[in-house]
Amino acid sequence: MTTFTIIGTGNMANAIGGVLADGGSSVTYVAKHQVGVAPVDGDVVVLAVPFPAVDSILDAYADALAGKVVVDITNPLNFETFDSLVVPAGSSAAAEIQARIPSAHVLKAFNTNFAATLGAKKVGELTTTVLVAGDSAEAKATLVAAVEAGGLEAIDAGALARAHELEAIGFAQLTLAVSEKIGWTGGFGITR
Template sequence: MATITIIGTGNMANAIGGVLADGGTSVTYISHEQSGSAALEGDVVVLAVPYPAVDGILGAYGDQLAGKTVVDITNPLDFSTFDSLVVPAGSSATEQIAQKLPNSRVLKAFNTTFAATLSAKKVGDLQTTVLIAGDDADAKGTLAAAIEAGGVSALDAGSLARAHELEALGFLQLNLAAGEKIAWTGGFGLVR
C-alpha cells in the first residue's frame, strides 16, 4: 500500500487524509510553512494548498518529487473576483505542474469535492466520488484504491488533458457555493 504525504493542513488536507487513513493508508502531513524543510516520506504527495502556493512548493522540493506521484487538488481561480480561472484557456494547473515535474506522475484529483463531502463520504444521498485525471494508469489505480478503501468512490476521468474540464467543474462548484446557491456541504453527485 502506498504511503502518502499531504502538503497542507487545512480543511481539504484533513478531509483527504481522513479518508485515506480510514482505508489504512499511512498519511503524514507537512504544513505549507514547513515546505522544503520537512522530508517527503510518501510515495504519493498531495498538494493540498491554494494554487498560488504551488510554485513555491515545487521550488522547495524540486528533485525530491522525481519518481513520486504528485496529486494536484487545486482550482486555479482568481480568488479576488471568483469570475475566472488564471491558467491559459485550454490548459490546466495540473498540466502546468506536470511540465515542471517531468520525472513525476502528476494527477488531478479531489478538486471537484468539498472537504465536508469528503468527510461525510456523501453528497446528499449519494456516495462522494473523487474524479481522477492523469496519464499514468498505475498511479491512478493506486490512488483510486486508497480512496475506495477509505469509503469514497473514485472514478478515472481520463488523461491529464481532462484536468482542464475538472478544473472548470471545480470552478463552477466553488462559484455556486461562494454565491450561496449551494451549501459548502453540497456539491455534484455522480450516479453510475
C-alpha cells in the first residue's frame, strides 16, 4: 500500500485524497498552519497548494523530502492578472521544485484537472484522466497505479520536461474557467 502525505486541505487536496483513499492508499493531510511542524511521512508527498506557497513548504521540508516522490499540482499563474505564467520561459513549476530538492523524484500531475472532475471521476461522459510527467519511471508507475486504483485513468505524459506543456494546458483551462467560458466541472477529456 502506498502512503501519501498531502500538503494542503483545500478542494484539490480533498479531491485527490479521496481518489487515492478510494484506491486503498493511506492518506494524511498537513494543513497550512501545520507546515514545518507536522511530519511528511508518506512515501509520496503531494503539494496541493497554490504555487506561491511552494517556497515556504520547500524551506520547511527540504530535508524531509529528500528521496521521496513529490507531486506538484500547481499552475504557476500570475493570480493578479491571470494572463501569464510566473516561471522562466521554457521552464515549469515542477522543474523549479526539482532544482530546489534534487534528490526527490518530482512529478507533475493533477494540474490539468479540476477538483469537481476528480471527485465525480468524470469529465462529461469520459472518465477523468490524470496526466503524469516526471523523470523517474518508478515514481510515475507508483502514482499511476494509485490513481487508477482510485477509479480514474492515468497517462504517463513523459519526462519532467513535459511539465512545461502540462502547465500550459492547466493555464488555458484555468483562464477559460475564470472567464466563464467553461465551468469548473469542465475540462479536457482523453479517449484512447
